[in-house]
Amino acid sequence: MEHIKTVETRNLCESAKNGGCGECQTSCQSACKTSCGIANQKCENENK
């Protein structure tokens, strides 16, 4: 029996290496306008 299934995810520690280009959308611009969530945003870094 499989005890642990690990889902493929972006490694946040690794994302520090080429991250921070600032090209992604501003957090609340697209739909909510009254709360803050960044998890649902796309990464727009062309060199990640």
Added chain:
Amino acid sequence: MIHQFKLNGYNIVLDVCSGSVHVVDDVTYDLIEGFETSGKDELIDKLASNYKDIDRDELTEIYESVEGLKEQGKLFTEDTFEPKATVLKAKTNGVVKALCLHIAHTCNLNCEYCFASQGKYHGDRAVMSFEVGKRALDFLIENSGSRRNLEVDFFGGEPLMNFDVVKQLVAYARSVEKEKGKNFRFTLTTNGVLIDDDVIEFANKEMSNVVLSLDGRKEIHDHYRVDYNGKGSWEKIVPKFQKLVNAREGKNYYMRGTFTHRNPDFLEDIKTMLDLGFTELSMEPVVCGESDPARLTEEDKEIVMKQYEDLAKLMIEKDREGKPFTFYHYMLDLKGGPCIYKRISGCGAGTEYMAVTPWGDLYPCHQFVGDEKFLLGNIFDGVKNDNIREEFFKCNVYTREECKNCWARLYCSGGCFANAYHATGSVNGIYEYGCDLFRKRMECALMLAIDREFNQDGNSAQ
């Protein structure tokens, strides 16, 4: 730090700082829970007495797998990001990449719950002239440094009450973007009353996104979203929204509703939106003062939490039927998603994002417009209020003690400044009610993402 929870048959373990997500069985769930507080033998003894069908060798194997994940940086990862919290903002210091243009401080609806006080933002009615709008776009271009993608939201009030200026501004932006090396992405937020064929054609050609205000059920929508004669707007706007969305041919849009004390059971409103043929949905808790009857109560919270869970289950059900839909807050790209800098920098209000009033004043975001304490400057002379700018610049996920201990901090990046300010009097505070809802949304979003990963290979509505 890890966060573990059980939802919809899944035992989920999130390693907060690496972003790793694991789905485990019950024994492993309990083992991980005790991993940092108990010694190996003690923990295995305890589990052996609770799980009689699993022998000690197997328990030892599970223990070693968990140890292995820790060594690989996929469990119990330390938070080493704090020194990076100011890097992104420092790197892009002074760069503005998004403006919310308050194209009209007036509205053809008179919604009592409006955070912008019926579009007037506690001031006089006003519309933005082409000259002010053009200067705002130039201000954005001049202050955007090397950033290529620039975002402009036509907001209000009701922006279609000043539609000619919207069209002129888009035409102006398109005429200069190539030569300036920029790409404008426009969004239009509208209540729908003035949508006609001209608006539809224009919006579908020029707007990367449209946000259409609809609260769901007719009786819910028509309670607040009324005209100045008190007549509900649902009948009038729904066919217009349907026509616009049908013509959109896959381009982004959101049906964006607000739920209040009248409808904490907002899943019914989501279902109404689905019945009307809409699939890209956003439903937000109302933002209002303490004495407002629309305000969500503590009793409502329990209902709302349940709605979020049921919504995620409905999405799974619809996935299985081959009729997936999107809920804005459940869009979670586990394989992609924002980098760590973005996740710890805060929302960008007051630094990379600002709101522009019809007469050209700059505020940290649309929710601060009208509160003179937060006036940053204007599009003609630039940002002059360094104290306020500095306050927003310094704000990040590590400036709030509560966030340091919150597992969801890398998903909200510290929360909404305006909500924090209205709840506590400081942009460095936290709006606890909102945090509780946010954490629930993230648990549901994670569960949904896992279900899609395991069962449907990333099904999504678009």
